[in-house]
Amino acid sequence: xxxxxxxxxxxxxxxxxxxxxxxxxxxxxxxxxxxxxxxxxxxxxxxxxxxxxxxxxxxxxxxxxxxxxxxxxxxxxxxxxxxxxxxxxxxxxxxxxxxxxxxxxxxxxxxxxxxxxxxxxxxxxxxxxxxxxxxxxxxxxxxxxxxxxxxxxxxxxxxxxxxxxxxxxxxxxxxxxxxxxxxxxxxxxxxxxxxxxx
Amino acid sequence: xxxxxxxxxxxxxxxxxxxxxxxxxxxxxxxxxxxxxxxxxxxxxxxxxxxxxxxxxxxxxxxxxxxxxxxxxxxxxxxxxxxxxxxxxxxxxxxxxxxxxxxxxxxxxxxxxxxxxxxxxxxxxxxxxxxxxxxxxxxxxxxxxxxxxxxxxxxxxxxxxxxxxxxxxxxxxxxxxxxxxxxxxxxxxxxxxxxxxxxxxxxxxxxxxxxxxxxxxxxxxxxxxxxxxxxxxxxxxxxxxxxxxxxxxxxxxxxxxxxxxxxxxxxxxxxxxxxxxxxxxxxxxxxxxxxxxxxxxxxxxxxxxxxxxxxxxxxxxxxxxxxxxxxxxxxxxxxxxxxxxxxxxxxxxxxxxxxxxxxxxxx
Ligand SMILES: [Zn+2]
Numbered sequence: 001x002x003x004x005x006x007x008x009x010x011x012x013x014x015x016x017x018x019x020x021x022x023x024x025x026x027x028x029x030x031x032x033x034x035x036x037x038x039x040x041x042x043x044x045x046x047x048x049x050x051x052x053x054x055x056x057x058x059x060x061x062x063x064x065x066x067x068x069x070x071x072x073x074x075x076x077x078x079x080x081x082x083x084x085x086x087x088x089x090x091x092x093x094x095x096x097x098x099x100x101x102x103x104x105x106x107x108x109x110x111x112x113x114x115x116x117x118x119x120x121x122x123x124x125x126x127x128x129x130x131x132x133x134x135x136x137x138x139x140x141x142x143x144x145x146x147x148x149x150x151x152x153x154x155x156x157x158x159x160x161x162x163x164x165x166x167x168x169x170x171x172x173x174x175x176x177x178x179x180x181x182x183x184x185x186x187x188x189x190x191x192x193x194x195x196x197x198x
Numbered sequence: 199x200x201x202x203x204x205x206x207x208x209x210x211x212x213x214x215x216x217x218x219x220x221x222x223x224x225x226x227x228x229x230x231x232x233x234x235x236x237x238x239x240x241x242x243x244x245x246x247x248x249x250x251x252x253x254x255x256x257x258x259x260x261x262x263x264x265x266x267x268x269x270x271x272x273x274x275x276x277x278x279x280x281x282x283x284x285x286x287x288x289x290x291x292x293x294x295x296x297x298x299x300x301x302x303x304x305x306x307x308x309x310x311x312x313x314x315x316x317x318x319x320x321x322x323x324x325x326x327x328x329x330x331x332x333x334x335x336x337x338x339x340x341x342x343x344x345x346x347x348x349x350x351x352x353x354x355x356x357x358x359x360x361x362x363x364x365x366x367x368x369x370x371x372x373x374x375x376x377x378x379x380x381x382x383x384x385x386x387x388x389x390x391x392x393x394x395x396x397x398x399x400x401x402x403x404x405x406x407x408x409x410x411x412x413x414x415x416x417x418x419x420x421x422x423x424x425x426x427x428x429x430x431x432x433x434x435x436x437x438x439x440x441x442x443x444x445x446x447x448x449x450x451x452x453x454x455x456x457x458x459x460x461x462x463x464x465x466x467x468x469x470x471x472x473x474x475x476x477x478x479x480x481x482x483x484x485x486x487x488x489x490x491x492x493x494x495x496x497x498x499x500x501x502x503x504x505x506x507x508x509x510x511x512x513x514x515x516x517x518x519x520x521x522x523x524x525x526x527x528x529x530x531x532x533x534x535x536x537x538x539x540x541x542x543x544x545x546x547x548x549x550x551x552x553x554x555x556x557x558x559x560x561x
Contacts, residue, residue: 108369110360116369144353151372 058103228549247302340492378430
């Protein structure tokens with residue numbers, strides 16, 4: 001049936017959903033209470049209107065500035081740089097970090113046409129030079145691209161007064177912060193490695 | 199290590215079957231094109247996740263079919279493993295003991311085979327890329343980290359080339375640093391491996407050829423004057439102008455070369471075809487010896503038609519120069535006389551149109 005096939009195909013394009021799970025979800029949706037489907041449909045179709053990027057850090061927020069950036073009780077000396085907004089939520093869930101964040105929205109990869117200018121590196125440097133931060137934690141994914149990005153930021157900050165550190169290994173190479181378990185993430189945050197010393 | 203059995207389904211022209219290989223010697227005889235080499239290729243794929251003959255997955259699938267699978271039972275020193283490889287919808291999947299693995303690298307620690315085939319000539323007389331491929335293979339077999347370094351270097355070179363094409367050179371220095379760091383690691387491993395080759399290869403060649411020739415391998419790194427990361431960075435910096443002009447990274451271990459030298463002369467230039475073939479065979483037996491030295495494991499040997507190239511005396515000397523092995527596969531043409539008196543535990547198959555049949559009597 002065409003409409004079922006289309007639904008399955010649409011669902012299977014979602015991350016982490018294979019063909020098998022897509023058809024399981026599709027058949028489940030057909031058989032359950034129609035009100036649940038309407039509610040889910042509404043949530044999906046309006047999510048992009050409700051969520052925007054925080055003016056300060058670039059993470060997801062419903063207002064103009066996210067809860068983390070608005071929280072005055074956090075450690076003003078620490079800023080953690082991540083690739084994606086969901087990384088902020090992963091680190092928050094680990095519960096071991098109490099500073100602020102900055103989201104780059106990607107990592108440097110010239111092959112994919114992503115240079116420093118396509119990321120929010122300029123804003124990051126601006127925040128660091130005007131803020132009270134004394135340590136920058138570079139929590140990019142342990143990939144070639146993440147590593148290049150960390151080295152580039154370290155290079156830009158070489159004559160500033162802040163120290164930079166990189167998440168300690170323990171994260172698998174080629175891995176993704178989002179899929180790292182909490183214990184490993186907490187361990188690598190605590191054991192972060194200095195990249196520069198000022 | 200030993201392959202106890204291998205089950206093929208829609209693999210090339212082979213009739214789907216379970217082939218008993220629980221012997222030290224497996225001989226496969228048949229005319230060309232009947233599929234005797236395909237079983238060797240299947241073993242190789244089980245060990246490395248990819249073929250030595252073709253890059254495309256599609257060619258491994260029987261004509262007009264959509265999927266194929268290989269399942270092998272493998273016995274190592276202290277364990278038993280089932281390795282399964284499938285190609286379905288153009289996608290390859292590999293399972294070790296029913297658990298899917300995401301990187302074929304995980305196979306390397308299960309079972310290792312060394313293939314001896316006509317294509318090995320490329321390692322001796324082919325383009326530098328072919329020669330690098332052989333030595334990179336060897337390095338990956340003896341140093342687990344090497345393949346990660348190599349993948350990382352290839353990625354960095356691609357990124358650096360993209361930077362050069364885009365003419366935004368603000369991040370070039372970062373890639374210089376990264377390429378230098380991983381490149382020096384690779385260069386040092388390659389130097390060390392060539393040193394180990396030269397402890398074995400020249401003598402082995404001389405023993406088998408018995409004509410007094412003693413060729414050595416010379417490693418010719420692209421970064422000739424670099425012994426540390428700082429040296430390499432300097433070389434990369436000095437080549438910025440040329441790299442920008444050609445829009446590619448013109449120096450680095452991705453451009454390394456190897457030479458075969460006899461008394462300071464290029465051995466390959468003056469060598470006969472027979473000598474080149476022998477050099478290719480001896481390269482492979484050296485690889486097997488170095489693998490055993492480094493890991494303590496004996497590789498499975500796959501000899502694809504190569505004994506045919508040697509006269510009886512050379513053949514005997516070559517076989518006795520081989521590394522010790524738990525298992526070896528040999529392919530032969532039908533009328534070839536191979537082992538005079540087989541003192542090994544062996545099984546012989548006759549291969550015709552993709553089907554295997556035993557013929558113990560011909561052993
Ligand atoms: Zn924010």
